Amino acid sequence: MKTSKKRLVRRLPATLLAVALVAAACGGEDEPEAAPPPPPAEPAPAPEPAPAPAEEGCDGLTEVTVQLQWFTQSQFAGYYAAKDQGLYEDLCLDVTILEGGVEIVPIPVLDSGGADFAVSWVPRGLVPREEGANVVNIAQIFERSATLQVSWADSGIEGVEDLEGKTVGNWGFGNEFELLAGLRRNGIDPDSDVTLVQQNFDMSALLNREIDAAQAMIYNEYAQVLEAVNPDTGELFQPEDLVVINWNDVGTAMLQDAIWADADLLESDAAYRDTAVRFVQGTLAGWIWCRDQADACVDVVLDNAPTLGRSHQTWQLNEINALIWPSTNGIGVMDDTLWDQTVDVAVTEGILSAEPEGEAYRTDIALEAIANLEAEGLDAGGSGWSRATVVLNEGGE
Amino acid sequence: MASSSTSRRQRARRSLIFAVFLVALALLYTGYKAVGQAIDDTQRDWWVVGSFLPRSDDKNMPPVLDILAEFGKAPREGGTTIGKLTFDGALFTLREAAVGFGAGTIIGLAIAVVLLQSRRAERGVLPYVIASQTVPLIAIAPIVVVWGRTNFGFLPWEWEDWMSVSLIATYLTFFPVAVNGLRGLQSPSPEATELMQSYAAGRRQVLRRLQLPASLPFLFPAFRIAATASVVGAIVGEISAGVRGGLGRLILDFAGKYITGPERLYVAVIGACITGLVAVGAVALAERLVLARRGELAR
Numbered sequence: 068m069k070t071s072k073k074r075l076v077r078r079l080p081a082t083l084l085a086v087a088l089v090a091a092a093c094g095g096e097d098e099p100e101a102a103p104p105p106p107p108a109e110p111a112p113a114p115e116p117a118p119a120p121a122e123e124g125c126d127g128l129t130e131v132t133v134q135l136q137w138f139t140q141s142q143f144a145g146y147y148a149a150k151d152q153g154l155y156e157d158l159c160l161d162v163t164i165l166e167g168g169v170e171i172v173p174i175p176v177l178d179s180g181g182a183d184f185a186v187s188w189v190p191r192g193l194v195p196r197e198e199g200a201n202v203v204n205i206a207q208i209f210e211r212s213a214t215l216q217v218s219w220a221d222s223g224i225e226g227v228e229d230l231e232g233k234t235v236g237n238w239g240f241g242n243e244f245e246l247l248a249g250l251r252r253n254g255i256d257p258d259s260d261v262t263l264v265q266q267n268f269d270m271s272a273l274l275n276r277e278i279d280a281a282q283a284m285i286y287n288e289y290a291q292v293l294e295a296v297n298p299d300t301g302e303l304f305q306p307e308d309l310v311v312i313n314w315n316d317v318g319t320a321m322l323q324d325a326i327w328a329d330a331d332l333l334e335s336d337a338a339y340r341d342t343a344v345r346f347v348q349g350t351l352a353g354w355i356w357c358r359d360q361a362d363a364c365v366d367v368v369l370d371n372a373p374t375l376g377r378s379h380q381t382w383q384l385n386e387i388n389a390l391i392w393p394s395t396n397g398i399g400v401m402d403d404t405l406w407d408q409t410v411d412v413a414v415t416e417g418i419l420s421a422e423p424e425g426e427a428y429r430t431d432i433a434l435e436a437i438a439n440l441e442a443e444g445l446d447a448g449g450s451g452w453s454r455a456t457v458v459l460n461e462g463g464e
Numbered sequence: 465m466a467s468s469s470t471s472r473r474q475r476a477r478r479s480l481i482f483a484v485f486l487v488a489l490a491l492l493y494t495g496y497k498a499v500g501q502a503i504d505d506t507q508r509d510w511w512v513v514g515s516f517l518p519r520s521d522d523k524n525m526p527p528v529l530d531i532l533a534e535f536g537k538a539p540r541e542g543g544t545t546i547g548k549l550t551f552d553g554a555l556f557t558l559r560e561a562a563v564g565f566g567a568g569t570i571i572g573l574a575i576a577v578v579l580l581q582s583r584r585a586e587r588g589v590l591p592y593v594i595a596s597q598t599v600p601l602i603a604i605a606p607i608v609v610v611w612g613r614t615n616f617g618f619l620p621w622e623w624e625d626w627m628s629v630s631l632i633a634t635y636l637t638f639f640p641v642a643v644n645g646l647r648g649l650q651s652p653s654p655e656a657t658e659l660m661q662s663y664a665a666g667r668r669q670v671l672r673r674l675q676l677p678a679s680l681p682f683l684f685p686a687f688r689i690a691a692t693a694s695v696v697g698a699i700v701g702e703i704s705a706g707v708r709g710g711l712g713r714l715i716l717d718f719a720g721k722y723i724t725g726p727e728r729l730y731v732a733v734i735g736a737c738i739t740g741l742v743a744v745g746a747v748a749l750a751e752r753l754v755l756a757r758r759g760e761l762a763r
Contacts, residue, residue: 132613138706138717165625168706169716170606181610271523271723287720294724369540373549374717377540462724464540 125159129342133326134182136191137167139372141383142286142324143186144364145208149353151367158345174200177327183339184346189322189409191241193423203330204428206347206399206436207406208354209390212320214245215289216312217273218280224310227253227317233279236266241418242282248319248412249312270295280312286386290379294463303461321409323390326350326399330426340432348436351399355445358388358452379463385455392449399433399447490528497525526727531734534727546728550714550735557702557710557739560626561694564633565743568690571634572641576679577671579642580649590646597639601697605632605704625707632701636693644686648679677758684751691743699736711736 135143146164149155155162165182167173173185174192178200185192189204196202216235218224224233227249237243243263250257257263266272266281270288273281274295283289289311297304314320326347332339357364365381395402406428413419437447500520519525535547544552575593579586605628612628652674660670702712711732718728 138708138713166706166708168606168609168702168704170602170704171609171706172606176606176610179610179614181613268720269723274523274723291721291723369543373544374539374714376721463721 128161130161132163132182134165134173134176134185135167136173141380144357145354149349154352155349158349185327201330202327204325205328206326206433207401209324211315211390213284215283216280217283234262236278236281244416245314245319249317286383290382293459376463378460382457385457392452397437397447531727531730553711553714554739557698560629560698563630565694568634568637572638575642576645602704609705629701633694633697636697637690640686640689644682648682649675652678687747691747695740
C-alpha cells in the first residue's frame with residue numbers, strides 16, 4: 068500500500084523540505100490548491116479533499132490500487148461506479164484502478180506488490196497459488212460463468228452430446244477447461260471424438276462457418292454476433308439464429324471474477340485487513356448501484372473508455388448483472404457448492420495437481436462488508452432483479 | 465549552390481511522388497480486392513486459387529473509401545470520432561516513444577563511448593549488448609511495469625505506467641545507437657588520431673573534436689532506425705502492459721471488434737504508420753539541420 072508515503076509526510080516537521088515533499092508527493096491530483104506553507108513547527112496537514120461531503124470521519128484517504136484482468140468495460144462496472152459515485156471515498160479510500168493487458172496477469176502482480184488487490188477468475192488465482200503465490204479470494208463477485216459454446220441454429224447442435232464429430236473452437240490459454248470437462252462428462256473424448264481448434268478472440272470463425280461451435284463470453288463475443296449483419300437478410304443476426312451451450316447448466320462451470328488479496332498481509336497487518344473490508348464494501352456497493360441504476364452505470368463505463376459502443380456495453384452490463392444477481396449468499400460471499408465444482412473440474416482436468424491447500428477463499432471480509440451495506444439499507448441479494456431487454460445496434464454502437 | 469527555389473521545387477516533387485505512391489497503393493489494394501472477389505464469386509470451389517489467396521472480402525479488406533470514412537465516425541453516437549481517437553493515441557504514443565528515444569540515445573552513446581576505450585571492453589561487452597535484443601519484448605514488458613510500480617518510489621516524481629512503456633522503447637532504441645555510434649567513433653583514420661595526439665590533444669579532446677563529429681554520419685541512420693523502433697516499442701509495450709491512451713491500446717481494442725468494424729483497425733494501423741513516419745521525419749529534419757550547419761549535407 069502507498070499509505071506509508073503520506074504517513075511519512077505527515078510526521079515530518081513542516082520545514083521547507085517537508086513543504087517541498089508535500090508539493091512533490093501530493094501536489095496536483097488530490098490537492099489542487101497546495102495550501103500556503105503551514106506555520107512552522109506544526110506537522111504538515113493531512114490532505115483535505117474539499118468537495119466530498121460524506122467523509123467527515125476520514126483521517127486522510129488510504130491509497131489503494133486494484134489490478135483488473137482486462138481493459139475497462141462493463142465487466143468491471145462496479146469498480147468504476149464505486150470510484151465515480153464516491154462510494155470508495157465515503158469509506159476513506161482513494162482507489163486507483165489498473166487496467167489489465169495482454170501480458171498482465173493479475174495474481175502475480177498482486178503477489179509481487181504491484182497492486183493491493185486483484186480481480187481474477189478463480190482458476191487463474193488457484194494456479195499461481197498452488198505455485199506459491201500467497202493470495203486468497205476475499206470476495207466472489209460473479210456467481211455464474213459467462214462462457215458459452217455458440218453454434219448456428221441450423222447446425223443441429225442442441226447439447227454437449229451433439230458436439231461429437233464436430234469442429235469446436237476454443238481460445239485456449241486456460242479458457243477451454245469447462246468445455247473439456249463438459250465433453251468428458253458426456254462421454255466424448257476431447258482428444259479423439261471432436262476436432263478442437265484454436266480460435267481467435269472473436270467470432271469470425273463462426274461467422275465464416277469454419278467451425279461448428281465457437282467459444283464466446285455471453286457479455287462480449289456472443290453479443291458481437293448479434294451486432295453483425297446477416298448477409299442473407301440484410302438485418303442483424305438474431306438470437307434465434309444461434310444455439311448456445313451454457314456451462315452453468317451442464318454443471319462444469321468454473322467461477323470467474325473474484326477479488327483476491329495478499330493472504331499473509333491479511334493475517335499480519337490489521338490495517339490492510341481493514342482496508343480490504345472497506346474496499347470490498349465499496350466495490351459491492353458499486354455493483355449494487357449498477358444493478359439498480361444500470362443506465363447511469365453504463366454512462367460511467369463509457370466515460371472511462373471512449374472507444375466503447377453504448378449498446379454493446381449496455382448489453383454487457385445486463386449480462387454481468389445476470390452473472391451476479393440474484394446472489395445466493397449475498398454478493399461477494401462464496402457459494403461452497405460452486406467453489407467445490409470449480410476445484411473439482413480444475414483437479415480432474417489437471418489444471419491443479421491437487422485441491423488447494425489451506426485457506427484459498429474466505430468469506431469473513433465479504434460478510435462484514437455486506438453487514439455494513441445492509442445496515443445502510445442496501446439489498447445484497449438482489450432477488451428481485453430481472454434481466455432487461457437490450458437492443459443491440461450494428462457494431463455495438 | 466542550391467538556391468531556395470530549386471529546393472522548393474524538389475520538395476514539391478517529393479510530395480507529389482509520395483501522393484502518387486499513396487494513390488498507387490490504394491489502387492493496388494482495390495485491384496487485388498476486385499480480382500480476389502471475382503475469383504471468389506466464380507471459382508469458389510476451385511480450392512487451389514480460392515483457398516490460396518488471402519481473403520479479399522469486405523470483412524478482411526474493407527474498401528478504401530470505407531476506411532477513409534471511418535476516420536469521421538464515432539464508436540457511439542455523439543462520441544469522439546475514430547480519427548480524433550487515433551490522433552490523440554498517436555500523440556500519447558509519440559510522447560512515450562520520444563522519451564524512450566531520448567533515454568535510449570543517451571544510453572546508447574554512453575555505451576559506445578565506453579566500448580571505444582578498449583578493444584577488450586568491446587569484445588567483452590558487445591555480445592551482451594547484441595544478446596539483449598534477442599529477449600522478447602512481450603516477456604519483459606509486464607516485468608518492467610510491475611517494477612515501475614513497486615521499485616521506483618524513490619524518484620522525485622510519481623512513476624506512471626506510460627513511463628514503463630518508455631523504458632521498453634528505450635530498450636529497443638539504445639541498441640542501434642550503441643552499435644553504429646561505436647563504428648562511427650572508430651571511423652577516423654589512425655593518421656587523424658595521431659595528428660590530434662601530436663598536437664597534445666587529450667583523450668577527451670580527441671573524442672569531442674574528432675571522433676564525435678566523425679560519428680554523426682553513422683549516428684543519423686541509427687537514429688532513424690531507433691525512431692521507428694521506439695514507436696514500435698511503445699506500441700508493443702502498451703499492448704502487453706495494458707497502458708491506456710495510446711495507439712497500442714487502440715489497435716488491441718479495435719482488433720477485438722474486428723468482425724463488426726474492420727475499418728477501425730485499419731484506421732488505427734494507418735495512424736501507427738503515420739506516427740512512425742513522423743518520428744523518422746523528425747530525425748531527418750534534425751539531420752538536415754545539424755549536417756547543414758556543418759556544411760556536410762550529404763545529399
